[in-house]
Every structure is written in C-alpha cells, then in structure tokens.
Amino acid sequence: MKSTVSLGVLFAILAAPASAQEVDASDEADNTIIVLGEGLPETPAAPAYSTVTIDRDQIVTVASGRLEDVLANVAGFQQFRRSDSRSANPSAQGATLRALGGNATSRALVLLDGVPLSDPFFGYIPFSAVDPYQLSSIRVTRGGGSGPFGAGALAGTIRMESADAATLGGVSASALVNDRGGTELSATLAPEIGNGFAVVGGRWDRGQGFFTTREEDRVPATARAGYDSWYVSGRVVQPLGRDLELQARAAAWNDERTLRFEEADNSIEGQDVSLRLVSRGDWQVDALAYGQWRNFTNVVISSTRFTRVLDQKDTPASGLGGRLEIRPPVGEDHTLRIGADYRRSEGELFEDSFSAFSGALRENRFAGGVTSDLGFYVENDWQAGALTLTGGLRADRYTISDGFYRALAPDGAVISGDSFADRADWEATWRAGALFAASDTVTLRAAAYSGFRLPTLNELYRPFVVFPVVTQANASLEPERLEGFEIGVDLAPAAGVAVSATLFDNRVEGAIANVTLEPNLRQRRNLDAIDAQGLELAAAVDRGPVSLNGTMVLTDAEVVGTGFAAPLDGNRPPQTPEFAASVTAAYRIAADAQISATLRHVGAQFEGDRENDVLPAATTLDLFGEARLIDRLSLVARVENLFDEEIVTRNQGGSIDIGTPRTIWLGVRWGY
Template identity: 55%
Template structure:
C-alpha cells in the first residue's frame, strides 16, 4: 500500500453577499490601504467582464450538507460529473465543469486553493472531502477559458477558493454534528497570533453508515450501505517579512475511504500536499508560489452476479509538482499589468489485478505516464473612466511522455507490452473583455476567449468498470480546445438588489467523451465538438435581516460528430442538464439564523447515446441556528427535506441513488 509520509500550503473585499454578480471594482479609498494578512494580491478590475461571481464565507459555512461542492451548486451552470457528493460518489468521478460542456469525470474547470491547482495529477478529480468549508474565506467563480496563471487547465472556467484570513479566524473554533444513519462530523481549529503573523492548525473527521444507493428492487444479498470515513489535518502559517511582504505556507494531509453498492466494493484516496507562497504588495507586486502533491487511489470492483472481487485497482501513486511567478509592474494608475510564467508536472502509475470467479488472480496490469505544461502569460486591465478593458494571452508548451501499458499472467509472464510515443506541442490562447459602467445602476460586459486542456493520465491509460459498463482508456487522445463568446448586463435597480444576465456560446473542439463502441463497452474518444449556448441568471436581494440569492442556467448543448461517431451528432452530451436552478432564502439576527435552499436539476442522460435517463429532481434543504451561550450555538440541518428520489447513475437500468432525507443536530463554537 502506498503511504504518505510528509507533512504538508483573491482578495475578497469586505463581506460580500452570499452569491452576487460583481459588477464593479470597489470604490477608491481616501485613507491608507489596510492589508489583511493571509490574502493574495487584489483582484484585477477586469475580472467581472468574464461573468465573475462570488460566494461568501457565511454561505460556505451555512449549507445543510456542510460540503463545499454542494454550495458551489449555487453558481449557475456548475456541476460535477454525477449528482452524488463526496460521501457516496467514487472519488475518481468528482470532476467539475461549467456550462454543460459534457461529463467525463475529469475537471474542465480549473480549481485553485490559494492559487494552487487542486485537481488530482493522475485523475483530474477534485478532492472535495479534504476541503473544510470553515477554513475558507470565500470563493470566486469565473466562467470561460483562462489566460492567467495555470490557464492551461481552465477550459470551462476558474474556481478560486480562498483561505480564511486573520480577520475570519477566532483563536478557537469547532463543531460537532450527529446525523441520520449514524453519521458523525467533528472539526476543530486553533489559530494563534505568532509574532507579526499567525498560524492556523485544523482537523476534521467524519464518518457514516450511509444509505443504500441501490433501489429496493435491485438490492441483493451482496448490497450494502454506502459507508464513508475520512479525515484531514491542515496547517497554514502567514509570516510577514516587512510591511509589504509575507510568506504563506500550507500543508494538508487527508485520507478517505468509501464503500459503493456491494460488500467489498471499497475505494480509497489519500494525499499529502504542501505549498509555499510569497506575496509582495510594493510598487512591483509579486505573487510567487511552489507546490508538491503526493496522491494515491485504490478501487475494488465486485461482480453484481457472483458478488466476488473481479478487479483490484490496488495502487495508483501519483505526484504533482508546479509553481508560478507573477509580476505586476508599475505602469500607471489606470493599468493593472500581470506578467508571469507557470509550470505543472504530473506523473502516475496504475497497478491492478484481475480475478477469476475462483478468487485467483488471472492478470496483472500496469500503466502510466507523465504530462506537463510550461506557460507564459501577460494580461492587462485598463481603466478609462467608466470603461474597463481587459486582454491577455498565454503560450504553453505541453508534453505527454513515457506512456506505457503492460499486462502479465498470474505467473508473471508478460503477455502484452506497449510503449507509446512521446508527444509535445505548443498552444497559444487568449481572452479579451470589456466592462462599461453605464451608470451606478447598470453595467454592461462582453468577453471572448480560447482555452485548452490536456487529457489526464486517467483518460489516457486507466480503464474502469461501473457495472455493467466497461470503459476503455485511449492512449491516442488529443487535446480539448475551447472557443467562446459571451455578453451580459448587471443591474442594481435599488439598494440591496442586484441582478445579472449572461448569454454565452462555447464550442469545445476535440471534447473527450465516453463513447459507446459495443453493448456495455465504451472507450474514451475525442468527438468533433460539443457546442453549448445558453443563458445564466443571478440575483441577490437583502432587506434588513432577510436575504434572497438565486441563480438559473439554461444550457442547450449538442454533440457534433461524424464518421464512426455519426450516431452521436446532434445528441445532448452525457451528464448535461438543460435546466439548473438554485435559490436560498435566509434570515439572521443577533446570532439567530434560518435558511432554506431549493435546487432544481433538469433531465439529463447517463450516456452518450441518451439511453439512460436521469429524471429531473427538486430538493429542499434547511438550516436553523440558535445561540445558547457566549460564542456557542445549536445548529439543526436537514438535507433533502422532502426525500426526493435523486438518480445519480442509470446504466442499462442499473441505478444508483443520491442523498435521501438526512437530518443533523450539532453544536458550533466560534
């Protein structure tokens, strides 16, 4: 078993609404700037031109599930590969995307934590179970291709998670919850000042007996509840070197285990991540960081007919390395110029054994390789009175190297051995936008962008089985390339009310999809394109202690294909709902609070041929907070209050279900 052994590293302005379209940069201040320790450089003024939205710390810590991936559903167009969260999904399926560009389990959106890419270097999934909501200060989501740092992974957009700053962190904090199906959650942190900076140590543990993801009609003697158990420990230190410079260091260690559908169908993921970041806020602003990630994944496949082990993906060690240097030279008060370079390297190897019904190993397989990107970027935001112009370009040299596949029989004799030729190339991408503040109540914006994504090592080299479907890897996969345009308007009709409307057109050429090539057999292939066009709406209203936040996305996505893939032409991509919506009504005063969240996901299909329907579903969540002492509150949470049936998978009639009604009671110390 692979073991981790190292200990592991946006400025959001004053408190933001729970979900608000940012239509304008903050107003200038007549006094000196106040630097809050632990934050990155200020967000450039042109970011809102790309339809940027933010989620506040209060919203992140106030969801019924307590999970970051569920809060991100507040953002119009956000989705994971499947509807399941990180308690009942296979970890390798937790890729994220935006704008219904099709699901294939790898992330098409770039997810950053304090500037560090979070995607697993082998699979491309996001380890959401390792992200504690109460350790975050906020989230910024920017849709569309990216040209800034690490933009090579931002095909569908960028999701920037920002750690809580000094002002957000009490000396001691903690919470403990007990929920349905014998579920327990415990987290705690201590954040003392040290010298002129601070250190924050945190830990989280959760477990649950889970629920039957299998419908009653499909339960067999081998069926079990979706048990889960995970823990994480983190450290973040912020050390000021002088009045304008600080070092931010982070470490994260986590382990997660889950059981899905059948006894023995266990998966695990574990990691050790560390990063260090230098922030300098002088005339020549600097943002430099370096990170290392060591990850592993295991997965055991149980036969639905014999209830015996058929495949043991026993070890998938992977390493990610990377870093960036970004400079902001002083080029005048009207410009924010960003120049930088970044690099990402990933390597990993899959070790798996196939078993016969007798329980003996029949085949041993090993596969893996390396990928890398080395990029340079330049971007400028130019403020001309009420008009902000923004444009950026980047160039990337990419490589896919040392790919191999080896298969041996139980005796160790090699039966198949393949080494794939190294590949490399250069990609130029860019984006441009304009933001015009027509008045204090109206802002107009437009943007165009391109982007690309390398196939992951998982897509290139790792086959997988989710009964009754086998999906083959494809070492010949090419790059995904995006072109897109959008336009929108942001309105502030009265104080406390904001509205945003965005219309978009995106074309993803060479989209990687799981393509059916025979009954119960698929292969990862590049289709000609996925074309997505639609409308996104966001709104926020606040009056006294009441607030309402809502979003809606209409996405008309279609596959463009020809030749052997011609049957896919005009079909809706797998895992791409046409309609999604979310609304949260909240009330809070003097420590008391209550909120209700309604979410709707329209019909979507499990597969490329539109044979497995996942019906539309509406869920209702609720949270009540009751203060009972100094900085102590009782919290009641309810997920899926109406116990709606949520289908997360429908493969040939083999169905998995999402979270049923789940109730929680707990205590929170702040």
C-alpha cells in the same frame, strides 16, 4: 520538498528589494503592517467575465456541510454524477461548468489559495480534503478561458480563499450527529503570531451511510455507502516587511468509502505543501510553489456473482508546480500582468483482475506516464473613464511522455505490453473583454476567449470495466480546445440588490468522451466538438435581516460528430441538464439566531452518449438553523433533502443508484 523551499527563497530574494525600499522611504505612520493571507487583488476588468461570489455566510450554512454542495449553489456547476463525496467513487468527481459534458475529469480549474486541487492522475477534485468552515470566500468564473490561471481552466475557474485568524475567531469547533448515526467533528485553532497568524485545523467525518440501491433491487451483498474520512491542515502567514508576505501551507487527508456491495471499498489519500510570497509594493509579485502526493485504491465487486473482479490496489501520483506573476507600475490607468506557471503530473496504476467465476487471479496490470505544461502569459487592463478594456495572450509548451500499459499473466508471462511515443507541442490561447459603466446602476460587459486542457493520465492509459461495459483508454488523445464569447449586464437597481444576466456561446473542439463503439464496448475519443449556448441569471438581495441568493442556467448543448462519432451528432452530451437553478433564502432572527432554506432543481440528464438511460429531474429543499445558547456556543440543526426526493445518480441499462435521502443533523458549534 527541497525544490519548493529553494524556489521560495529565490522569490523572496527577487521581491525583497522593492519592499525594503518602500520601508526605508516611509515614515513611522506608514510602517503599519497589514497581513491579508491572500494573493494579489483582482484586476479592474475581472468582472468582464461571468462571475459569482459565494461569501462565508453561505459557505458555513450549507445543510450537508460539504464543499461540493456549497458549489452547487452556482447553477451550472456539476460533477460527473449527482452523488456527493460521501457516496461517490472519488474518480468520478470531476468538476465542470456550463454544461460542457461529463467524463469524470475536471474541465474547470479548482484552486485553493492559488494551488490546483485536481488529482494528478485522474483529474478529480478531492472535495473531502477541504473543510468549508476554513474558507472565507469562493469566486466562480464561468468561461473566461485559460488566461493567467493556467491550462485546464477550460470551462471556468473556481478560486477558494482560506479565512484568516480574525475571521475564524481564535478557537472554533463543531460536533454534529445525523439520524443514521453519522458524525461530523471539526476544530480550528487560529492564534496571532507576531505580526501574522497561524491556522491549524482538522475534521473527521464518519457514518454507516445510506443504501444507494433501491429497496426492491437489494441483495444480501448490498451495502450501505459507508464513509470514514479525516483531514488536517496547517497554515502560517507572516510579513517579511511592510509589503512582503509569506504564506506556507501543509495538509494531509484520508477518505475511505464503500460503493454498492460489501467489500467494494475505495479510498483516496493525499499530502499537499505550498509556499507563497506576495509583494504588494509598487512592483507587485505573486510567487507560488507547491508539491502534491496522492493515492487511490478501489475494489470492484461483480454485480451478478458478488465476488471481487478488480483490485486497483495502488495508484501513486504526484504533482509539482509553481507560478510567478509580476505587475509592474505602468500607470494608474493600466494593470499589467506578466507571468509564468508550470505543472508536472506523474502517476502509475497497479491493479489485479480476477475471474468472477473462480475468484482466481487473471492479470496484473500496470499503466502510467508523465504530463507537463509550462505556460507564459501577459495581460493588461486599461481603464478609460467609464470603459475598462482587457486583453491577454498565453503560450503553453506541453509534453506527454513515458506512457505505458502492461498486462501480465499470474505466471509473469506478458499478455500485452505497450510503450507509447512521447509527444510535445505548443498551444496559444487568448482572451479579451470590456466593461462599460453605463450608469451608477447598469454595467455592460462582453468577453471572448480560448483555452485548452491536456488529457489526464487516466484518460490516456487506464482502461476500466463496469461489467458488462468495457471502456478502453486511448494514448493518442489530443488536448481539448475551447473558444467562446459572452455578453452580459449587471444591474444594481437598489441598495443591497444585484442582478446579472449572461448570454454565452462556448465550443470545445476535440472534447474527450467515452464513445460507444459497439454494445458493451466504449473508448475514450476526441469528438469533433461540443457546442453549448445558454443564458445564466443571478440575483442577490441583502436587505437588513433578509438575504436572497439565486442562480439559474438554461443551456442548449449538443455533440458535433462525424466519422465514428456520426451516430452522436446532435445528441445532448452525457450527464448534461438543460436547466438548473438554485436559490437560498436566509433570515437573521436576531444577532444570535438565523435560518435559511436552499431550493435546488437539476433537469433530466442522459447517462450515455446515445441519449439513453435517463436520469430524471430532481428538486430538493435543504434547511439550516442556528441559535446561540450561551457565550459563543450555538445549537445547529440541518436538514438535507427535506422531502426525501429520489435522486437518480446512475442508470446503466436499468441498474440504478440513488443519492442522498432525507438526512437530519443536530449539533453544536463553538466560535463560528
């Protein structure tokens, strides 16, 4: 915490002179202070990369009220499994884009107000730690390489921006209940303070959940996917001058769930703090520092004897980092970005293994380590009439250190004890793009890029068992590296109508996957590559009371494998559909009433790397409706999975888990 504050003070000292000069040189009329609560604006060439923006109206009308379902409106977004954050094991909720294969770790970089959200140990995204109602917009860039966003943006970047006080409307609250007795409560207070504002909010979700096991497969020990989670956050945005703005944020959350069987409980908790200074003067500066503290627990119950076999009782992890970007005044035709970012992840796992037959303690296990990345980048956009060019270089110095794995017998005797050699290296990545405004209605674009992702501490050091399959860790894993290119066209054939199409080709060298070595034994390995080529389509219509937003993606993805991975060569990566689509149609009946429907389809996927255990295609329809009752009070109705489609989320040798069935919500909102 001390380091966060001291960095913020340093950044303020560096940025203040430019701001002070502007204030001194301006007349009284120019002293108007506008507080945005955002980072620096997008650069002119940002549209060169395939991007979909989700606006606030779409965010707050999703039928489940969950962030992951908001993101699912962008075809190609996927988690490792199809479960949402009420019924999934959190460690399996990695986020990726472009069908680059699922391994429970995020291949997309997810940012909230510029701060990475991924867990420092596992790499999953704590979706329940973000209340969608507090967001103003989400910008999803598919591909694009690492660029100025930091290492980890392998498959793309998901940038979420918090809403300001004017958008949130002072006081807002909601209370809903579903047909299984689950509840969703949230409230936000957003007062104006001085020339800035503050936002304090919280949310509490709880419910008995649904059975993730088919009725014919249930046993007395089968449990509903119960959940109980809360989240609180506070944010302050204040001007320090006409062009200098301070943004401070703190958040805490806890999320407890049950998976398949009684007492198979898991939980995540976290605390985040961040401090950001944004200068919008001639010398533009975006300086950010943050700290994160997380924990994870998980109890595994035997699927045959229904006794405790594993207690992952403690996984403390921390992430510390920051980012500094400077945009010097280099002329109206150029936007130059010079910056550096840093992230350090540290974590340890403490778990106990028990005999499924006697219940006796078998082993105490400990694993952990540290990774860090220091990156430097420079990027320039050049506008020359109808043509806009962009290009950038990035260099990262990463370290993997202090890795260990120990297993002790109940009497303290060492069963295995490994300490792994420290490693460090440099990675160089690049990206370039072009936009050409062929006419008022047609824009052509092209881009090429590279990126990389470090293996997580979980991938490096933590083995796990989903009986009878053992998955080994691998301390020798190398970073994943991506190279790709894309071409696209954006059309605006009429007012309120936008259509885009993108052809892409991405290749991930050294893709990390759980590779089957023999029956019931897997290990995390670097594959030769995963190749993915595809077509992305997006359309948006906003004509009076009617709006339509749709995305679709067709992807041909395959594993390139030799040696140990030769049996996988040509296979489609696990958890990867060939086709996905989402379309939302909305109609505003009047100024105080609206309805919308979201139709989603996800094609068939394979559970395993040998193209085995199929997850059938699934099509769902969600509904949302809101009508004002009095003043700022509205009645809200939501329906998830209207036709009760069976969504298979896991298929391990015929052992099936299913996703959210039809769920009906009814409640009220104040102030939204």
